[in-house]
Amino acid sequence: MSSLSSSTHCRSYSSSACPASSSCNYGHHRTAISSISLKQLLPRKVSVQSNTKARPNVVPIKDGAVAATVASIENETPSNKLGDGLLSITLPEEFKDTASFDINKDKSTVSITVVGASGDLAKKKIFPALFALYYEDCLPEHFTIFGYARSKMTDAELRNMISRTLTCRIDKRENCDEKMDQFLNRCFYHSGQYDSQNNFAELDKKLKEHEGGRISNRLFYLSIPPNIFTAAVRCASLSASSANGWTRVIVEKPFGRDSESSAALTDALKQYLEEDQIFRIDHYLGKELVENLSVLRFSNLIFEPLWSRQYIRSVQLIFSEDFGTEGRGGYFDNYGIIRDIMQNHLLQILALFAMETPVSLDAEDIRNEKVKVLRSMRPLQLEDVIIGQYKSHTKGGVSYPGYTDDKTVPKDSLTPTFAAAALFIDNARWDGVPFLMKAGKALHNKRAEIRVQFRHVPGNLYNRNFGTDLDQATNELVIRVQPDEAIYLKINNKVPGLGMRLDRSNLNLLYAARYSKEIPDAYERLLLDAVEGERRLFIRSDELDAAWALFTPVLKELEEKAIIPEYYPYGSRGPVGAHYLAARHNVRWCDLGLEQ
C-alpha cells in the first residue's frame, strides 16, 4: 500500500486543475502530510506542520535517496503541549527543483482510537469512513485502528461487527474483499471504562506495541454520550497520549446545550488539551456541496457581485427528514431540533454562505471570517421562531407514531421536532435580508438545501407576461446538499414559438449526471483532515461561543415559558406557522412549489 506521501490523489498541493475524473482534492493546508514536491512549493522556503521533536530526522530526499540535511530551520513554533508544531525550513540550493521532502516517512505511525466503538455512530459512519480512506490509499503506511468501549469484545468480534457495515463504492469494487480483509487485520479492540486511567494505560501499552518504536501520532474519536467526554479526554490525555508525536481528539456534538454548558465543556477539555488538539466535528461541513459553497462564491465572477442585500431578497436553509427520532428519542428530548440541527449544521452553512472573502484558504483565515459573521448576527428573538412537534398519523393503512409515542420520550414533552426561524446579519452586506431556517423530523421528504431568492427585476418589461405573481418570476439559486446533489439556477426564458409566453427553466448542474464518481461521505473528508491536521472544517471555540450566543436566549425563553409546539402529522409538510413567519418578513418558502 502506498503511504500518504505517494497518495497524492487524496490531497494535492498543485494549483493546476485536476482532471474532472480524478479523485484528487485540492489541499488548503499549509502542509500536514509527509511529502511535498518542491516544484509545487517554490520558493524553496516551506512551512511544515509536523512533530517538532522529529527535527533531527527532517531530511530532504533527492531522487529517492537521503541526500543532505536542511540548510536551516526557522520559526519553530511548537503549538501544543505534545509537540505538534510548525517548522519553516529553507532547503539547500542544490534541491531547488528536484527534491521532494520527506519527514519521517517510515518513522512515524498514526493510531486511530474510536472511543465508543460499540455504538451506533461508530458502526454506521466512523469505521466505514476509515475503510473508504484505506481503500483509497489515503491512510498513512503505518496505521492502526483501535476500538475502545466498555462492552467485552475480542479483536475478532470487533472485526466481525465492523465488517457488517463496510461497503465498497459502486464505482470502486476492485479487490474489495481483499482490501476489507487487509483493513480488518489492522483493527483491534480494547475494553475499558471511560473514566479509568488504568484502562487507558493498558490501551497505551497496546498502542505502543503496534507503533513498534516509530514516532507515534494518535487520534482519538470520542463517539460517546457527552456526559462522559471530559472523563474520557482526561484519561486518554493522561494515560494514552503520544510521548513524541501529536495527539488529537475529535469531539462529536452536542457541544453543550447552551452558552454556559458549552463554555464549561470547553474549559474542561482545555484542562487536558490545547485548542488546536480539539477537532469539534460538524459533519455537515464535510458534505460535498457545503465544501463547494466557497468555490461557487469565490471562483465564479458571476455570483460574488450579486451576493448581498442589493440583489438577494432572502436566503433559506432547509433541512427535513422523512423519519422521526426513531431510536434516538432519549438523546433528542434533551436537545430538540434547534440544538440538534439549527445551532450547528444550518448555522455553519449560513456562516460559510455569508462570510466575507477570507485572506486565504488557511483554516484560521476562514474561521476568522465565519466568527465575524456570527458575531454580526442578532440573537434570535422569540417572535422570529415557531416550533412544532409531530403527532401520529395513519396513511394508506399504515400508522406512523407520534414523537411522544417513543418510549424514551416523556408523554408530556414539549421538545420541538420542527422549527422555523428568521435570523438577521447586521452588517453592510446583509442588512435587512432574512435568513430563514427550517428544520424538521417526520416530514414529507428528506432534504437539505440552500435556496437563494433574488429580488424582482426592477421595471420588468415582461411583467404582464408573468401575471400578478411576481414571485414566480424571481431568479432562484438552489444548492441541494442532499439527496441528488445539485446546483441549479432558475431563470426566465421565452417559450419557443411565435407568441411571447414566458417560462421558468433550470440551468442545472446535477452531480450524478456530471460526475460518474461516487461522492465521499462527509466523515471520510473530516477524518482525513483530522489525520492531516487540517482544521478548516472543524469548529473553533470562539465560533462555538458565537453560535450559542445566538440561540441560548431564545432556547431559555421557550423552555421557561413552556411554549407549546404546533402539532403536525407525521409525514406532512410541517406546521402552518412557518408560512406566517415567512410572510411577516415579506417572503415565501421557496421549497413549496410544484416544480422545485
Ligand SMILES: NC(=O)C1=CN([C@@H]2O[C@H](COP(=O)(O)OP(=O)(O)OC[C@H]3O[C@@H](n4cnc5c(N)ncnc54)[C@H](OP(=O)(O)O)[C@@H]3O)[C@@H](O)[C@H]2O)C=CC1
Ligand atoms: N448516531 C448518530 O447518528 C449521531 C451521533 N452523534 C453523537 O455521536 C456520539 C455517539 O453517538 P452514538 O454512537 O449514537 O451513541 P451511543 O448511544 O450508541 O453510544 C456510544 C457508546 O457509548 C457507550 N455508552 C452509551 N451510553 C453510555 C453511558 N450512559 N455511559 C457510558 N457509556 C455509554 C456505549 O458503549 P459501551 O456500553 O460498550 O461502553 C455505546 O455503544 C454522541 O455524542 C452523539 O450525540 C452525532 C451525530 C449523529
Ligand SMILES: O=C1O[C@H](COP(=O)(O)O)[C@@H](O)[C@H](O)[C@H]1O
Ligand atoms: O447531527 C445530526 O444529523 C443527522 C442528519 O445527518 P445526515 O447527514 O443524515 O443528514 C440527524 O438525523 C441527527 O438527528 C443529528 O443529530
